[in-house]
């Protein structure tokens with residue numbers, strides 16, 4: 456079976472995302488085919504396109520989508536044609552009209568959550584769950600610094616940390632993003648393109664520092680993030696939008712007895728039970744109003760290059776979604 460998809464034939468800028476026909480075949484034993492309704496764009500898609508993360512060429516990018524099951528392979532039980540499911544992080548290749556995946560990776564989407572919201576919150580929400588409840592367990596009274604606080608993960612992270620009773624510090628690049636971060640529960644918003652975030656955190660905490668820093672900006676912020684921590688604080692490095700952080704000698708952690716972690720969502724959702732538990736926590740958060748999903752940018756799938764260019768240039772906030780079929784314009 457042939458479908459239209461975005462494919463990468465060579466590493467490069469957004470222009471290497473080409474719209475073409477690809478052969479996907481039929482589901483084999485244990486597999487299902489999904490007709491994608493909404494596809495989440497994640498910063499990690501840029502790492503693969505630019506070669507920071509490696510994938511054999513050519514490849515269809517994308518790590519998150521929500522759609523309707525269109526075919527079921529032999530041996531699959533508990534999933535039927537017509538079911539609405541999502542999948543996140545693995546396997547690669549969601550920038551496509553239809554995709555075949557192992558049935559064990561399909562996550563049922565609650566009927567109360569629409570396709571676009573689900574594709575905006577699944578991967579980013581499960582990542583946030585790992586950050587606030589697994590890699591570091593936020594408790595009431597903790598002080599938390601979140602970089603890129605208006606981003607896809609950042610927005611959800613501020614909301615969840617606030618709901619858990621933390622005092623939240625957030626960094627953003629613009630005034631517009633600062634307003635959003637404050638709405639999302641940041642008690643102290645720092646515009647790190649204008650202010651020294653290390654000095655600001657020191658001043659606001661009376662030089663005590665924060666319990667934990669969540670840093671996915673990487674190279675530009677990592678060193679300053681370590682300076683913001685209190686003794687016995689925890690540095691959670693979980694991404695690298697500005698480039699890989701410079702290496703840190705382990706002995707550097709000794710001056711404040713710091714803990715350094717580099718969690719990846721997939722290691723916390725590796726079993727079927729863990730995956731469904733993480734997704735369940737996210738959808739419970741959405742249902743309770745703890746997670747208010749910001750679908751700030753929607754593009755047709757064939758314009759994935761424009762979505763990548765905007766995300767990479769820091770022009771986006773909240774979640775970015777691609778649609779294989781755009782809704783009809785109001786007449």
Ligand SMILES: NC(=O)c1ccc[n+]([C@@H]2O[C@H](COP(=O)([O-])OP(=O)(O)OC[C@H]3O[C@@H](n4cnc5c(N)ncnc54)[C@H](OP(=O)(O)O)[C@@H]3O)[C@@H](O)[C@H]2O)c1
Pocket residue numbers: 496497498499578579582603604605606607608609626627628629632671672675693694695696697698718719720721766767768769770771772773
């Ligand atoms: N470890 C995991 O399992 C895992 C899972 C999912 C995502 N992540 C990581 O989480 C981070 C956020 O992902 P996302 O998809 O939600 O993206 P995003 O936060 O919506 O977008 C990236 C943001 O990073 C900030 N940024 C700072 N310096 C930048 C630079 N030099 N270039 C580009 N952006 C820069 C920008 O916010 P400002 O304009 O406010 O600076 C930008 O909007 C990424 O680093 C990603 O790799 C990790």
